[in-house]
């Protein structure tokens with residue numbers, strides 16, 4: 001009798017423990033939902049790029065996605081023997097897109113086999129060329145921007161664009177995961193709606209001026225020389241290079257369209273074509289953020305121009321005269337690169353200004369004058385948010401990076417066919433015409449030292465360092 005009672009007691013205690021365990025598990029467990037999408041062949045590039053769309057129906061989720069519950073990751077499995085051809089984007093039901101990968105290269109030539117894209121991916125950045133893309137990578141764009149309060153229920157699309165002809169592939173499967181561990185938007189103290197907490201903190205009037213730098217490592221680690229004997233044929237006599245600019249200032253780099261479109265001096269409609277076949281240009285106004293009487297003010301600085309760029313892989317609005325890159329031979333009589341001999345130049349380079357990467361202490365992408373900039377030392381880190389290439393508003397947030405990869409259209413320096421061995425410098429300069437206002441106008445360029453030498457009867461290029 002006594003024994004039986006004891007048994008019942010133990011059973012009761014175990015039951016309570018089980019109840020607590022279940023309750024605790026429910027409160028802390030990752031609650032995730034996975035949706036799979038359609039598959040099929042990827043349409044190859046023929047004369048112009050084609051966006052192949054694959055759909056996934058998402059339903060029965062909360063009506064708003066944000067930092068508490070939202071998009072966590074996208075996994076793809078596709079075969080393609082030349083991944084540098086592919087631009088892959090995700091589109092939400094309301095039409096917002098985020099870049100997952102754009103013209104990145106794997107050397108094993110399988111494609112994207114079991115590749116997942118997640119904020120702070122365990123296997124690093126997808127932009128770092130890797131043997132295979134198997135694993136979990138940080139995407140080329142910023143997933144968190146999708147978790148902006150929009151309704152996730154509806155049709156999502158994976159957009160795959162093949163930007164080079166001849167090599168074909170196919171999407172085998174893909175999935176999209178929503179959970180209570182989503183890609184999170186940076187919530188700094190300082191924002192458009194809370195300028196009191198922007199540094200310098202307080203009630204004094206102050207302007208938060210941006211400061212652009214060129215990320216030295218993003219270029220130095222993503223340079224490739226294609227000689228005149230190159231078998232790919234399409235990149236002969238070119239240095240292909242990635243270029244990224246970061247904003248290390250105290251306020252966002254922002255531009256707004258003036259709404260006035262011009263062909264030369266003549267005012268025209270936005271979507272017209274100029275007589276010479278070019279696209280009309282819109283003057284842009286740089287908006288410098290300031291705190292005036294405890295509220296946010298934006299000071300106008302009429303600056304450069306913006307136009308619709310129809311090159312494959314772009315097809316969006318670009319800010320003109322944005323960056324230049326060239327190959328120089330140093331002259332012994334001058335320390336100023338503008339006096340050095342020009343060996344090769346880029347075509348005219350324009351960019352869409354948007355945040356697709358971020359300066360962190362983990363990636364060390366943002367360095368200037370020996371200092372690494374990140375969330376740890378950037379005043380007002382995360383101030384501003386720019387994720388579109390439209391004509392009305394573009395920009396780079398504080399700590400944001402605008403990255404253009406080496407296989408994007410236009411990312412190259414033309415070289416003479418008779419390149420000689422020797423030491424040269426790649427010179428990259430953002431805002432070369434000095435049209436935009438910054439807190440420091442003297443840190444807009446970098447020099448990367450390279451050496452051309454003959455190895456196995458072929459001319460090779462070796463990157464030495466980033467200092468002159």
Ligand SMILES: [Zn+2]
Nearest residue numbers: 314318351352
């Ligand atoms: Zn572009």
